[in-house]
Amino acid sequence: QVQLVESGGGLVKPGGSLRLSCTASGFTFSDFYMSWIRQAPGEGLDWVSYINSTGNIIYYADSVKGRFTISRDNAKNSLYLQMNSLRAEDTAVYYCVRAFGPGVGAARYWGQGTLVTVSS
Amino acid sequence: DIVMTQSPDSLAASLGERATINCKSSQSLLYSSNNKTYLGWYQQKPGQPPKLLIYWASTRESGVPDRFSGSGSGTDFTLTISSLQAEDVAIYYCQQYFSTPYTFGQGTKLEIK
Numbered sequence: 001q002v003q004l005v006e007s008g009g010g011l012v013k014p015g016g017s018l019r020l021s022c023t024a025s026g027f028t029f030s031d032f033y034m035s036w037i038r039q040a041p042g043e044g045l046d047w048v049s050y051i052n053s054t055g056n057i058i059y060y061a062d063s064v065k066g067r068f069t070i071s072r073d074n075a076k077n078s079l080y081l082q083m084n085s086l087r088a089e090d091t092a093v094y095y096c097v098r099a100f101g102p103g104v105g106a107a108r109y110w111g112q113g114t115l116v117t118v119s120s
Numbered sequence: 121d122i123v124m125t126q127s128p129d130s131l132a133a134s135l136g137e138r139a140t141i142n143c144k145s146s147q148s149l150l151y152s153s154n155n156k157t158y159l160g161w162y163q164q165k166p167g168q169p170p171k172l173l174i175y176w177a178s179t180r181e182s183g184v185p186d187r188f189s190g191s192g193s194g195t196d197f198t199l200t201i202s203s204l205q206a207e208d209v210a211i212y213y214c215q216q217y218f219s220t221p222y223t224f225g226q227g228t229k230l231e232i233k
Contacts, residue, residue, distance in 0.1 A: 045162075045170065045213060047222040061221050095169055100181075105217050106160030108181070110169035 002026040002109045004096045009114030016086050020114060022079040022096030030054075030074035033104050036081050038092035039113075048094070049081065050104050059104075064090075086118045122146050122216050126225035132233040139201040141228045143214035148194045149177070151218065158218035161190055161199045163210045164227075170213065174199065206232060 008020040022034070035050035049070040050059045058070055069082040079096055093113040099105035123146040133139045149158045157177040162170035172181050174190035177197055187202040201208055209232055214225040 044227050045215070045224040047220075047224075059220050099217075100172070100175055104222070105158075106172055106175040106215065107162075107170070108172045108175075110171075113169055 004109055004111035006094065006096050006111045006114040009116045011117045011119065012086055013120050014087060014118055017084045018086065018116060020081040020094055022111060024077045029077040032098050032102050034072060034079045035097045035104065037095045037097050037107065040092040088118050090116060091118045092116060121221055122219060122223055124214055124216055124223050124225040126214060126228050128228060130229040132231045133204050134233045135206065136203050139204050139230060141199045141212050143197040143225050145195045145216055149216050149218045150194055157193060158216055159197055160215045160217065162213045165210045
């Protein structure tokens with residue numbers, strides 16, 4: 001069965017950096033686009049970034065462009081999100097997701113999420 | 121950006137009753153070249169990640185009870201729960217994946233009356 005396990009969240013000061021990781025299993029990781037979606041406490045859902053199967057097609061939401069970098073290592077079945085210049089408004093649970101098909105689409109599989117708190 | 125607007129923001133219905141949640145997009149989600157509508161519905165319970173219920177506006181995910189159904193076309197969509205069960209208490213979101221940035225509705229909180 002498909003499993004997505006995020007790690008790397010925590011408390012960081014404004015302006016700081018954090019690297020999130022997502023380890024995937026139960027499917028051929030290298031065949032699928034992968035995404036990060038976040039949810040601020042008590043708020044709705046926000047699609048942050050996606051990356052295609054080979055890493056040469058990448059999308060960022062305007063709110064994170066220039067500060068966040070998505071990447072993947074298909075040999076390690078892993079997805080990453082390097083977050084720099086963090087702001088209070090980046091505080092959220094970050095979910096690693098995979099769509100129902102090989103492209104982006106609707107998110108069928110979700111990890112349990114990792115909480116990022118940006119506060120002084 | 122495509123704006124997704126759900127109504128109502130919250131809804132209370134009795135067990136066994138029909139519950140209807142609406143979602144309106146600021147532009148059509150129908151891709152004419154494949155005749156597919158790029159709209160999904162999710163259910164989120166407290167402390168859990170969202171769960172995909174419906175994609176392509178009306179295709180039910182495997183394992184989702186058939187009391188859940190999605191309908192609509194173009195810019196107006198509906199999620200219907202035909203007979204509300206206690207376990208359906210959750211927040212429901214619609215989401216468009218027609219164009220980036222992929223956007224979600226603000227959510228509809230469903231409670232039991």
